[in-house]
Amino acid sequence: MDLQALIDEIAEDLLRVEDRGQVANYIPELAKIDARKFAIAIATLDGASYSTGDAREPFSIQSISKVFALALALGKVGDGLWNRVRREPSGSAFNSIVQLEHEHGIPRNPFINAGAIVVADVILAGHQPREAIGEILRFVRVAANDDTIRINPAVSRSEQEAGFRNAALANYMRSFGNIKNPVEMTLGVYFHQCAVEMTCIQLAQAGLFLANGGRDPTTGISVISADRARRINALMLTCGHYDGSGDFAFKVGLPGKSGVGGGILAVVPGRASIAVWSPGLNRQGNSLLGTRALELIAQRTNWSVFGP
Numbered sequence: 001m002d003l004q005a006l007i008d009e010i011a012e013d014l015l016r017v018e019d020r021g022q023v024a025n026y027i028p029e030l031a032k033i034d035a036r037k038f039a040i041a042i043a044t045l046d047g048a049s050y051s052t053g054d055a056r057e058p059f060s061i062q063s064i065s066k067v068f069a070l071a072l073a074l075g076k077v078g079d080g081l082w083n084r085v086r087r088e089p090s091g092s093a094f095n096s097i098v099q100l101e102h103e104h105g106i107p108r109n110p111f112i113n114a115g116a117i118v119v120a121d122v123i124l125a126g127h128q129p130r131e132a133i134g135e136i137l138r139f140v141r142v143a144a145n146d147d148t149i150r151i152n153p154a155v156s157r158s159e160q161e162a163g164f165r166n167a168a169l170a171n172y173m174r175s176f177g178n179i180k181n182p183v184e185m186t187l188g189v190y191f192h193q194c195a196v197e198m199t200c201i202q203l204a205q206a207g208l209f210l211a212n213g214g215r216d217p218t219t220g221i222s223v224i225s226a227d228r229a230r231r232i233n234a235l236m237l238t239c240g241h242y243d244g245s246g247d248f249a250f251k252v253g254l255p256g257k258s259g260v261g262g263g264i265l266a267v268v269p270g271r272a273s274i275a276v277w278s279p280g281l282n283r284q285g286n287s288l289l290g291t292r293a294l295e296l297i298a299q300r301t302n303w304s305v306f307g308p
């Protein structure tokens with residue numbers, strides 16, 4: 001299979017699509033992004049990489065950061081994390097507050113905002129926010145094998161200023177004792193991790209350890225255990241696209257995590273890691289054309305976790 005020809009062809013076909021979804025506008029800094037941006041990058045376990053479109057342009061990874069933060073938090077507190085966040089699909093929006101009351105401040109999973117805020121709180125324990133943010137950034141840089149990756153301060157500030165929902169979630173969980181640090185500090189960590197910027201090429205590289213039993217095949221570094229990598233993939237498949245997770249599993253058939261910046265990271269266990277970027281979102285807040293691109297890649301390569 002000529003992967004380069006495949007993604008070039010998909011990029012060209014999707015160029016003609018008129019309906020590109022809606023760029024996230026509740027974070028003012030993200031609303032400025034050109035909806036016509038588009039990129040695909042694939043990194044394979046044998047060290048090859050392929051890319052097309054705006055694959056060298058950094059974008060806000062937003063909720064894709066929740067995958068790296070989860071891996072880091074599990075490394076810190078192990079399975080004790082599951083006392084504070086569950087592992088079930090939520091069936092509701094990424095920033096929904098409604099289940100939290102019934103479920104006593106324990107979020108459904110680590111990929112909805114409430115769950116990711118708990119994960120940020122775990123990473124913050126015993127540190128200053130600056131150190132916790134540094135630790136997350138370091139983890140991403142090691143995974144991507146690239147020290148140039150940065151946090152965009154304008155984006156984290158923009159989120160902080162517009163983050164009323166996230167503040168509500170964090171305060172609500174704090175009232176149940178499931179946020180241990182001062183709410184503004186935990187939110188500071190969360191907003192900064194969401195403001196990490198990466199290119200599709202960097203992101204595809206950073207996802208490789210999840211396709212390879214926790215070990216980065218290019219550097220040989222063991223990032224997490226094989227067991228944890230499998231479980232993070234399971235959570236990506238069941239919860240990575242919020243209330244669109246079932247449809248993503250149906251159409252694409254791979255573990256994936258989306259972000260409101262329009263990026264998606266998809267993992268092909270034993271084979272490859274794929275990053276796509278198209279800023280326009282569907283109703284569930286997942287990249288519209290990014291999902292379509294992954295669907296076409298999966299279809300034409302027969303890559304799926306559900307069989308050949």
Ligand code: GLN
Pocket residue numbers: 061062063064094095113159166194258259260261285
């Ligand atoms: N930073 C965004 C938020 O908290 C992340 C949401 C997302 O990417 N789905 O709203």
